[in-house]
Amino acid sequence: MVEHSESEVKSAGGDALDSAAMRIAFVVQRYGVEVNGGAELHCRQLAERVAARDDVQQVKVLTTCARDHSTWANHYAPGTSTLEGIEVERFRVLTERRPVLQSLFGPLTRHGPLRRAFEPPWFLAQGPLAPGLLAGLRQQRRDFDVFVFFTYLYFPTVFGLPIVAERSLFVPTAHDEPALRLELALRAFRRTRAIAFNTQEERELVASRIDLDRVRSEIVGCGVELDPPTVSPERRERPYLLYLGRVESAKGVPELLAGFRAFRREHADRWFETSMGRRQGREVELVLAGRIGDLQPDGDPAIHWPGFVSDQRRSALLAGCEAVVIPGKLDSLSLSLLEAWALGVPTVSSADCPVKRGHTQRSGAGLLFGPELSFSDALEALLADPEARARSVDAGVAYVRAQYSWPVVTERFMRLARVVATG
Numbered sequence: 001m002v003e004h005s006e007s008e009v010k011s012a013g014g015d016a017l018d019s020a021a022m023r024i025a026f027v028v029q030r031y032g033v034e035v036n037g038g039a040e041l042h043c044r045q046l047a048e049r050v051a052a053r054d055d056v057q058q059v060k061v062l063t064t065c066a067r068d069h070s071t072w073a074n075h076y077a078p079g080t081s082t083l084e085g086i087e088v089e090r091f092r093v094l095t096e097r098r099p100v101l102q103s104l105f106g107p108l109t110r111h112g113p114l115r116r117a118f119e120p121p122w123f124l125a126q127g128p129l130a131p132g133l134l135a136g137l138r139q140q141r142r143d144f145d146v147f148v149f150f151t152y153l154y155f156p157t158v159f160g161l162p163i164v165a166e167r168s169l170f171v172p173t174a175h176d177e178p179a180l181r182l183e184l185a186l187r188a189f190r191r192t193r194a195i196a197f198n199t200q201e202e203r204e205l206v207a208s209r210i211d212l213d214r215v216r217s218e219i220v221g222c223g224v225e226l227d228p229p230t231v232s233p234e235r236r237e238r239p240y241l242l243y244l245g246r247v248e249s250a251k252g253v254p255e256l257l258a259g260f261r262a263f264r265r266e267h268a269d270r271w272f273e274t275s276m277g278r279r280q281g282r283e284v285e286l287v288l289a290g291r292i293g294d295l296q297p298d299g300d301p302a303i304h305w306p307g308f309v310s311d312q313r314r315s316a317l318l319a320g321c322e323a324v325v326i327p328g329k330l331d332s333l334s335l336s337l338l339e340a341w342a343l344g345v346p347t348v349s350s351a352d353c354p355v356k357r358g359h360t361q362r363s364g365a366g367l368l369f370g371p372e373l374s375f376s377d378a379l380e381a382l383l384a385d386p387e388a389r390a391r392s393v394d395a396g397v398a399y400v401r402a403q404y405s406w407p408v409v410t411e412r413f414m415r416l417a418r419v420v421a422t423g
Contacts, residue, residue, distance in 0.1 A: 021057035022421055023143065024050060027160055028150040029128050031063040031088060032076065036246070036291060036308060038335050039173040042222045043150045048084050049223070049410050060144070061088045062137065064130045064156070070293060072097045072128040091132035098125040110178060119184045123158050126179075130155065137163045145421040149188070158184050165191040169420045171220075174202055175330040175355070186210055193420045196220035196413060198333035201354040220413050222333050223406030224342045231312060233320030239274040240285040240304075241348075241379070242321035244314065244336045245328070247305065248293030252327030252350060257303065259327075259375025260286050264302065266376050272383035274322055281380075286325075289317055318343055323382055327375075331355040338404050341365055341396025346389055348378050365396030 028043045035041070043061075051059035061083075067075035072093045080089045137147070137160050147164045149157045152172040161168050170192040179185055189195065189210050195217040197203040203219060206212065241260070247253055267281035274284075284302075291308045309317065318324070324340035326349035334356050340347050341363070349356040351370030360366045369378040382389055402408075 021055050022145045022417060023058040024056060024060075024146045024148060024417060025140070025144040026059070026061045026148045026150065027133075027137070027156055028061065028063050029154045029156050030066050030069060031061050031090075032067060032083070033311075034067055034308070038245070038331075038333065039151045039171075042171070042173070042333070042335065043148075045223065045406075046148075046410070046413065047086055049406055050413070051086050053410075053414070055414070058144075059086050061086060062133055062140075062156075063088065063090055064093050064128045064133060065090045066093050066128045068291075070097065078132075089136060091130045091136060093128045093130050095127070095129055097127050110181070116183055119182050122182070123155060123184055126153070127155050134160055134163060141167070146417045148417075149192070152185050152188055153179055157188055161188045162191055166193065167420060168192045169194050169196060169417055171196045171198075172202070172206065173198065173333070174206055176205055177330060180205075180209060190215065194218070194416050196416055198222060199355050199358060201358045202333075205354075216416070216419055218412060218416050220416060221404050221409050222335055222338075223409035224335070224338045224400050224404045226342055226401055226405050231315045231319055234313070234316040235320065236285070236287075238283045238285050239276050239279055239322045240287050240320075241323055241325050242317050243286065243288045243290070243325050243327075244318075244339075245290045246293050247288045247290050247295050247307075249295065250293075250328075250330075252329060253288070253295055256325060256327040256375070257286075259369070259379075260303070260325075261300075262374065263376040263379050267380050270380070270384075273386050274383065275320070281383075284322070284383075287317060287321070289314060318345060321345060323348055323379070325375075325379075326350065326356060329353045334359060337366065338400050341393075342400045342404075344393045344397055346382055346392050346396070348375065348382060359399075363395050363399035365392045365399060367392070 026043055026047045028040055030040045047059055047061060050056055065074040065076045065078050066072040073096055074093050076090050078090050078092045133156055141164045146169050147167050148169045149161045150171045151157060152174055170188060174180055186209060195215060197219045198221050200219055245251055264282055270281045271278050287304045289306055289309045297305045323346045324336060326337055329350050329352045331353050337347050337349055337356060337359055347366035348369060349366060351357050351368035357368060360368055367378045367382050369375040
């Protein structure tokens, strides 16, 4: 690709870079096929699709050696490798996550006259602490037209984005939590050239913290496969509900377990039309597919804990389930909700999550549980009315096709990347 100075680009009105193939670097805290976090999966899927475009010359990923977000322990080898045709450069994490320090500094960042002085140590404890990645950004700041930073919450973005702010595109994946009030976090929103939001709810949340009129932003979203590879549904002895994601308290899994058990108690002898024919409520089971965090199996034979599963088994589980259940209250996108709808699978999700509530209300798909309707009653309503369930499925497919198909999302992203590249 021909190198263009900033003055040349501005004097030409950006036409030179508009017609040239871009070089794009993605910066993310973890990256790999074994990494199943929502933002990290979003980054990998987007990077792979952008790399396949004719108007992109080079894609590279700058990340750490960590696989597990709960520890940041080095898992992958440092240095450069290739994954699905994309160059990946990994940098070592100096220390593992320090939850004790986070719990110490956290309250100090929210109270008192010196609260801003405690923000840097809080983010250092939050991690992943990889100063080599910052050095890599300094060394390569002229090698790429756009640096795409994923997730506002971690060290690589908080301390890395300012290094290449003039060429940065920010995908914050923000939701309402104390860290979004910290000045160091908000600095990234203010200094970036452009922000790619996942949903209108995420944009409104950030707009309540900073003046978005001063930075270019668009609702870009994350793509969902409309025609996934054909897989045989996973056959189990009984109909099952499916949870996808990290199995931990922060994702609302304890509430899901309580709601599921309440359903089996309250509707044990109720007959439902399932994909396996008429079955009783006591026969419905729950599968928790995702890396197991701070929760462990308690011996309930109706609840299955396969842990992290391959992409192929994940697709098979999706194809065979009665519904996807999504209890978390904090989300910037809710990829599992959109993936379920794309496959024609109904959902039961938390009404306390603004993003899930927004998707559900705009689409007319899925059911919400919360203060007005318990999880047990929402699931009963879903299984008791096959016609309403079919209408919900049709609405979900149409919504994803119009708003979150990969061609639509990739074009939105590339338009915003060109804005950054052309100054």
